[in-house]
Amino acid sequence: MRTFNITLLAIFVGVIILTSHAMGQQAYHWLPIAAAAEAEPVGHLFSFLVTLGTIVFLSVMGVLVYSILFYRASDTSDAPAIRGNLKLEITWTVIPILLVIWIAGYSYNIYQRMNILGSLPLVHLHLLESPAYAETGSSNMQPTEQIEVIAKQWSWSFHYPSQNVTSTELHIRVNRPVHLMLKSEDVVHGFYVPNFRIKQDIVPNQTIAFKFTPNRIGQYQLHDSQFSGTYFALMEANVFVDSPERYNQWLAQAATRPSVPAINPAKSEHSQPPKTPLRSNWHTVPPAQPPVVNK
Amino acid sequence: MTNISIKSASEPEQTDWKRYFSFSTDHKVIGVQYLVTAFIFFLFGGLFAMIIRAELLTPQLDVVNRSLYNGLFTMHGTIMIFLWIFPANVGLANYLVPLMIGARETAFPVLNAIAFWLIPVVGILLLFSFFLPSGTAQAGWWSYPPVSIQNPSGHLINGEFIWLLAVTISGVSSIMGGVNLVTTIVRMRAPGMTFFRMPVYVWTTLSAQLLQLFCLPALTGAAILLLFDLSLGTDFFSPFKQGDPMIYQHLFWFYSHPAVYVMALPAFGVFSEVIPAFARKPLFGYKTVAVSSLLISGISTLVWAHHMFASATPNWMRMLFMATSMLVAVPTGIKVFAWTATVWRGKLHFKTPMLFALGGVAMFLFAGITGVMLAAVPFDIHVNNTHFVVGHFHYVVFNTVSMAIYAGIYYWFPKITGRMYSEGWGKLHFWLTFIGANLNFFPMHPLGLQGMVRRIASYDPQYTGWNIVASLGAFLLGMSTLPFIANMVSSWLRGRKAPNNPWNATGLEWTTSSPPPLENFEEIPTVTLEPYSYGESHRLTTDPSSI
Ligand code: HEM
Ligand SMILES: [Cu+2]
Ligand SMILES: [Cu+2]
Numbered sequence: 137m138r139t140f141n142i143t144l145l146a147i148f149v150g151v152i153i154l155t156s157h158a159m160g161q162q163a164y165h166w167l168p169i170a171a172a173a174e175a176e177p178v179g180h181l182f183s184f185l186v187t188l189g190t191i192v193f194l195s196v197m198g199v200l201v202y203s204i205l206f207y208r209a210s211d212t213s214d215a216p217a218i219r220g221n222l223k224l225e226i227t228w229t230v231i232p233i234l235l236v237i238w239i240a241g242y243s244y245n246i247y248q249r250m251n252i253l254g255s256l257p258l259v260h261l262h263l264l265e266s267p268a269y270a271e272t273g274s275s276n277m278q279p280t281e282q283i284e285v286i287a288k289q290w291s292w293s294f295h296y297p298s299q300n301v302t303s304t305e306l307h308i309r310v311n312r313p314v315h316l317m318l319k320s321e322d323v324v325h326g327f328y329v330p331n332f333r334i335k336q337d338i339v340p341n342q343t344i345a346f347k348f349t350p351n352r353i354g355q356y357q358l359h360d361s362q363f364s365g366t367y368f369a370l371m372e373a374n375v376f377v378d379s380p381e382r383y384n385q386w387l388a389q390a391a392t393r394p395s396v397p398a399i400n401p402a403k404s405e406h407s408q409p410p411k412t413p414l415r416s417n418w419h420t421v422p423p424a425q426p427p428v429v430n431k
Numbered sequence: 432m433t434n435i436s437i438k439s440a441s442e443p444e445q446t447d448w449k450r451y452f453s454f455s456t457d458h459k460v461i462g463v464q465y466l467v468t469a470f471i472f473f474l475f476g477g478l479f480a481m482i483i484r485a486e487l488l489t490p491q492l493d494v495v496n497r498s499l500y501n502g503l504f505t506m507h508g509t510i511m512i513f514l515w516i517f518p519a520n521v522g523l524a525n526y527l528v529p530l531m532i533g534a535r536e537t538a539f540p541v542l543n544a545i546a547f548w549l550i551p552v553v554g555i556l557l558l559f560s561f562f563l564p565s566g567t568a569q570a571g572w573w574s575y576p577p578v579s580i581q582n583p584s585g586h587l588i589n590g591e592f593i594w595l596l597a598v599t600i601s602g603v604s605s606i607m608g609g610v611n612l613v614t615t616i617v618r619m620r621a622p623g624m625t626f627f628r629m630p631v632y633v634w635t636t637l638s639a640q641l642l643q644l645f646c647l648p649a650l651t652g653a654a655i656l657l658l659f660d661l662s663l664g665t666d667f668f669s670p671f672k673q674g675d676p677m678i679y680q681h682l683f684w685f686y687s688h689p690a691v692y693v694m695a696l697p698a699f700g701v702f703s704e705v706i707p708a709f710a711r712k713p714l715f716g717y718k719t720v721a722v723s724s725l726l727i728s729g730i731s732t733l734v735w736a737h738h739m740f741a742s743a744t745p746n747w748m749r750m751l752f753m754a755t756s757m758l759v760a761v762p763t764g765i766k767v768f769a770w771t772a773t774v775w776r777g778k779l780h781f782k783t784p785m786l787f788a789l790g791g792v793a794m795f796l797f798a799g800i801t802g803v804m805l806a807a808v809p810f811d812i813h814v815n816n817t818h819f820v821v822g823h824f825h826y827v828v829f830n831t832v833s834m835a836i837y838a839g840i841y842y843w844f845p846k847i848t849g850r851m852y853s854e855g856w857g858k859l860h861f862w863l864t865f866i867g868a869n870l871n872f873f874p875m876h877p878l879g880l881q882g883m884v885r886r887i888a889s890y891d892p893q894y895t896g897w898n899i900v901a902s903l904g905a906f907l908l909g910m911s912t913l914p915f916i917a918n919m920v921s922s923w924l925r926g927r928k929a930p931n932n933p934w935n936a937t938g939l940e941w942t943t944s945s946p947p948p949l950e951n952f953e954e955i956p957t958v959t960l961e962p963y964s965y966g967e968s969h970r971l972t973t974d975p976s977s978i
Contacts, residue, residue, distance in 0.1 A: 166880045167813075178809050185807060189800040196796055199771050200789065207710075209778035212935070214711040216776065217966035224772070225716050225765075232764040236757040236803070243807040244750060250809055253746055323577045324676060326741065326816060330882025333813040337742045339677065340577060341670040344743060357891070359884050361741070361816045363571050365578050366497050369887035410492050414482070416499040418566030419584035 152194045160187030171352035171377060172332035177246040179333075184242060188235065252334055254315075254345025282315045283308070286427065287325035287338050289365050290402035292358060292373040293427035301390045302429045304398045306375045309383045310353050318344040322424065326361030329375055337362050350377040366420040367402035393430040400426035454548065456540035457949065458525050461547050463847065465522025466840065468547075472514035472554050477909055479507040484871075484905035487898050492889045500888035501569035502590070506557060508572035509594065512690070513601045514554050516828060519836045520697040521546075521608050524636045526847065528612060530940035531630050533621025533958065535950040538614035546607035553597045553604070560593040568594035571886060573683060576668040576676045580661045587662060595658040602651035609643035612636060621939070623958035630938055630962045631714060631721055635700030638724040642689045642696075646732060650686035653679055677743055684735035692731045695827060696724055698795075698835030699766050702788050705842050706770050708936040709785035710777030713963040716769045723762035730759050740808050741815040749808045756806035760799065767796055782934075783857030787838035790865050794830035798823060801876065816886075819879025825872040834864065837915070844919075845933045849946045850926030856918035863911035870904025937964055 163186040164179050207215075283306070284295040294306045308314045318327055320338040327346065328335040336346050360371035378386060402423040409415075450460055451467070483503055486494040495503065529537055537543050560567040565584030568574065568591045579591055616637045620629070657679065659665040666672035668679045707714045714720060736744055736752040744752075770792050779785070801823040805811050814820060837860075844852045874897035879885075883894045890898070932941040943952050 166877060168881055178813055181807060181809050182804075182813075185804045185810060189804065193796060193800055196767060196771055197793060200774060200793060203771075203774040203777065204779065204781075204789065207774070207777050207779050209711065209780050211778075213778070214966035215778040217713055217964070218715065218776070219713045219961075220716045220719070225719050228768040229719075229761065229765060232761045236760055239803065239807060240754050240757050243753060243809055246809045247746075247750065252812075323581070324575060324742075328816075328882070328884065330813070333809075335741045335812050335815055339670065339743045342743060357882075359882065361884055363573075363575070363578065363816075363886045365581065366501060366569070368501075369497070369884075369889050405497075409496060412492060412494055412496045412499075414495040414499060416496060416502065416566055418498045418502070418564075418569075418590075420498050421581050421583045 148198055152191055152198070155194060156187045156190035159190045160184065162186075167333070168330045169352070170331065170333070171350055171354060171356060172329075172334065173349040173351050174250045174252060175331065175333040177249050181243060181246050185239070188239065192235075250334075250348075252346060252348055253336065254347060282317055284317045284319060285327060285338070286319050286321065287327075287360070287364075287371075288321040288424045288427075289323065289421060290360070290367040290371040290423055291398065291400050291426055292360075292371065293398070293429060294373075296387060299387050299391045301387060302395070302427060303390055304373060304427065304429050306358060306373060307378055307383055307386050308350050308375070309380050310377050311349065311351050312380075313347055313349045316346045318346055323364050324362045325364050325371070326359075328359045328361035329356050330359070331356045335361050353377050353379060367405060367423060370401040370405065390430045395428045395430055398426045398429045454544055456536075456544050458529050458537045458540065458543060459847070459947065459951075461543055462522045462524075462526025464547055465518045465525060465550070468550055468554070469515050469518035469522060472510050473519070474912070475554075475558065476507050476510035476515055477912065479503045479510070481905060481909050483507060484902040486888055487890070488902040490890050490892045490895055490898075495888070497888055498566060498569060501571075501886070502561070502567040504886060505568050505571050505594075506561075509557060509568075509598075510554070511828065512572065512694075513598065514550065514557070516694045516832055516836075517601075517605060518550050520639070520694065520832075521605075521612075523701070523836065523839050523843075524612055524640075524697060525608075527843065527940060528615060528633055528636055529619070530846075530943065530947060530951055531633050531938060532616065532619065532624050533939045533952065533956045534615060534619040535952065535955070536619075537611050538619060539611045542607050543611045546604045546611065549600050549604035549607075553601045556593050556597045556600075560590045563588065563590055563593070565589040573687075574657065575683075576657060576660065576674075576679050577670060579657060580669060582661060589661075591661055592658065595654045595661065598654045599651055599658075602647050602654070605643050606647055606651075609640040609647075612640045613644065616640075621955050621958055625958075627718060627721065628958050628961055629721070630700075631703035631717070631724070632697070632700035634721040634724045635696040635703070638728040639693045639696040642693050642728050642731070646686040646689045649682045650690075653682035653686075677739075680739050680742055681735070684738045685732075688735040688738060689728070689731045691824075691827065692727055694832050696727065698791065698832040699724065701835040701839040701842070702770055702792055703766075704936075704938065705784045705788040705838050706773050706792075707963045707965055708842070708934045709780045709782060709788075710774050711780075711965050712773055712777045713961075713965050713967075714769065715772035715775075716765070717961070717963060720766055720769045723765045726762040727759065730755065730762065734759060737806055737811070740811045753806055753808045757803060760803050760806075763799055767792065767799065782841075783852070783854060783861055784838045784842035786858065786861040787834050787841065787864075790861065791831050791834035791838060794826055794834065794868070798826035798831055801826065814879045816884060817879035818875040818883045818885055821885050822872050822875030822879060825868075825875070830868045830872060834868075837861075837864070840919075842934070843940070844922070845929030846940055846945050846947070848923045848926070849929055849944075850922055851929050851933065852922040852926060853918050856914045860911060860914040860918065863907060863914065867904050867908030867911050871901055871908050872904070874898070874901040874904070937962060 160183045163183045170176055281298055286293045293302055293304055295302045318338040320340040325338045332348055334348050354377055356375040358373040358375050403426055406423050451463055565586050570579035582589055616633055656667045660668055666674040668674045668676050670676050703714055734752055734756040736748055737756040740749050841857055878894055878897045883890055929945045931945050939956055
């Protein structure tokens with residue numbers, strides 16, 4: 137009986153370890169294709185969290201399910217009056233503490249490596265903040281361009297100061313750190329590209345410095361991640377990660393185009409609302425003037 | 432004293448249903464009033480959820496227009512929190528706490544009654560706001576400025592105004608309820624009912640209500656300041672004048688994170704009562720479980736900024752709050768392990784309350800794991816404000832807390848009504864709820880991982896598949912309330928008469944009659960034992976044939 141139990145336990149532990157490892161590997165595929173240097177460490181962190189989470193979930197569920205299957209009452213009497221066990225209670229306090237320290241330490245490391253957030257103007261804690269540009273500036277000895285991101289209800293526009301180009305598309309160079317200056321003209325918006333695994337709220341009347349490094353050529357979606365009013369869902373933009381040649385070509389071409397007001401889905405929907413069976417006639421904030429862009 | 436209890440034992444007073452519609456100061460009547468009112472609002476919140484899910488069945492906008500969608504999710508969230516979970520929990524606590532600690536009444540019966548009657552006021556205000564020309568509030572239940580103070584209609588009485596008023600009234604009601612419950616627990620325990628003889632449900636109620644008293648003023652204050660900004664043109668939070676919208680976020684989450692535990696702690700309390708009774712074993716590690724409730728309360732006041740990791744929150748603050756947030760996993764983990772150990776080598780009876788309790792514990796385990804993931808800043812930055820978060824918190828508020836409320840209602844139904852519910856209907860209700868809830872809320876996790884943002888009425892077609900599953904699950908979940916309603920109504924009217932202690936459970940509430948007389952006990956009991964004395968020889972088995 138004893139050896140039977142021990143074998144059973146060994147099998148259980150083996151199954152948990154194998155399944156958790158497999159889940160951790162699978163976890164990479166649950167995320168969208170990674171397209172920025174920051175996405176890779178986040179993927180590792182997620183895989184690590186899924187592995188640990190699966191171990192905990194399966195261990196506790198294993199005990200619960202085992203009990204549900206094998207400890208059904210056969211009569212109406214009481215079970216043995218086990219009130220506690222100090223050793224066991226200490227163990228299951230210490231194990232989570234250690235796990236949590238491990239997870240927090242690992243997350244801290246990864247966050248340091250990502251280093252996405254530059255300065256926040258209203259908060260001056262220079263000692264604790266990582267200096268915004270010093271480190272990237274010195275490593276490639278080449279000042280990177282800052283792109284202004286302007287969010288408003290409900291449109292994105294991107295301004296390239298050196299060329300004086302404004303666009304509704306964000307074009308960035310592959311394998312180059314991108315420096316964004318995030319600004320909002322009205323409410324809180326959020327800058328979110330799932331393929332880059334990065335996100336930052338944009339608070340009106342503040343300029344938030346934000347940086348990351350795209351590393352996969354392609355077209356991606358920028359979403360507004362912070363609820364910003366009626367046409368929030370329409371506030372999206374295309375992000376193109378270009379080769380340096382394509383990028384320069386695009387920027388040069390854009391600079392030659394005349395400035396015109398951008399096409400704006402929120403504006404069109406505001407003037408021509410879709411016919412839905414359930415409809416309110418409530419006042420809504422009218423969309424702001426669409427950005428004027430070189431398109 | 433004695434003459435009152437003689438009068439109270441008289442029958443007509445007990446069967447008179449009209450008292451449930453009166454300004455009663457009996458904590459048991461108030462408890463039932465809270466529960467029934469909360470359930471009615473739950474149906475409204477659920478109806479709104481169904482419409483939201485119908486909209487999300489397809490990528491296009493084809494059921495409601497955008498402003499209505501925004502109004503619906505705002506009201507859904509608000510109603511579910513302020514008019515379902517809070518009042519339902521307070522209802523259970525009102526009913527149970529005096530019985531569990533051997534008191535005849537709560538400390539402030541009139542205050543208690545007023546606190547209850549404010550709840551229908553809040554509900555009617557919110558539902559009525561759908562008919563305002565400017566419409567209902569549409570800024571989400573966080574109501575972040577500046578969106579919340581935009582007021583495009585220009586009317587003074589607008590949806591957001593009503594919303595802020597309702598939240599303020601609800602806050603006042605909760606503070607009154609909190610004062611009453613905390614005082615009752617601290618001051619009105621029967622002789623011998625020391626703190627470490629209190630059932631865990633009383634511990635969790637105490638911890639939750641202390642949180643209300645300590646943190647609610649932040650929200651109520653923030654709501655009042657926001658109301659000034661909206662209606663009087665002050666600029667506490669408006670960024671283009673002197674204000675700072677981030678201050679609102681801090682005030683809001685200083686309350687609204689702990690609010691999660693105001694909802695969840697009583698659920699942990701219910702699990703701690705139901706599981707021992709149907710496992711026929713004492714609650715494993717009773718003292719640790721009891722004290723961990725207070726620890727959860729304490730730590731949860733230090734973690735609010737984890738809702739703001741992607742806001743304009745500086746790096747050091749992100750790291751600090753990551754650390755404190757992860758710490759909450761320790762005392763909550765202790766509870767989960769204790770319930771698991773209670774079941775181990777027990778003699779399990781799978782009655783409806785037990786099914787809901789075990790289902791709730793399993794789902795909470797999942798929610799806890801995704802919660803620790805969310806505390807990890809780099810991962811949260813990816814999924815913040817996506818459906819991953821929506822999935823996580825619905826595993827808490829629905830799959831854990833609402834399931835626990837159901838477990839509690841079934842478990843104490845015989846005590847409250849004096850009648851038994853129908854097991855068959857109860858089990859059907861459980862399975863529909865359990866399957867529906869998982870179909871509904873699990874898909875939100877992969878959707879969020881893929882980047883589907885929350886609060887959107889239309890979405891990219893790549894997200895269609897999981898959304899269909901979620902919506903079908905939601906419709907199943909909506910249907911699952913039908914057997915519950917049928918069971919409750921018919922059993923209350925015609926159910927089999929319940930004995931005083933149908934589960935052969937420990938706890939003072941089971942020593943009095945079902946339903947209890949006006950002042951609860953013929954004679955105030957004296958407590959000499961630790962709680963959960965299942966399997967111990969001195970336990971007097973009142974009715975061995977039951978369970
Ligand atoms: C009964 C089944 C339920 C369904 C089908 C459901 C569904 C949903 C959906 C689809 C959303 C919108 C997500 C978004 O776009 O952000 C939502 C939001 C929400 N739900 Fe539920 N829910 C249910 C129950 C509950 C319960 C019991 C609570 C209890 C507290 C709750 C609390 C919330 C909150 C707080 C929000 C956020 C509202 C906001 O974003 O402002 N839900 N729910
Ligand atoms: Cu926006
Ligand atoms: Cu929180």
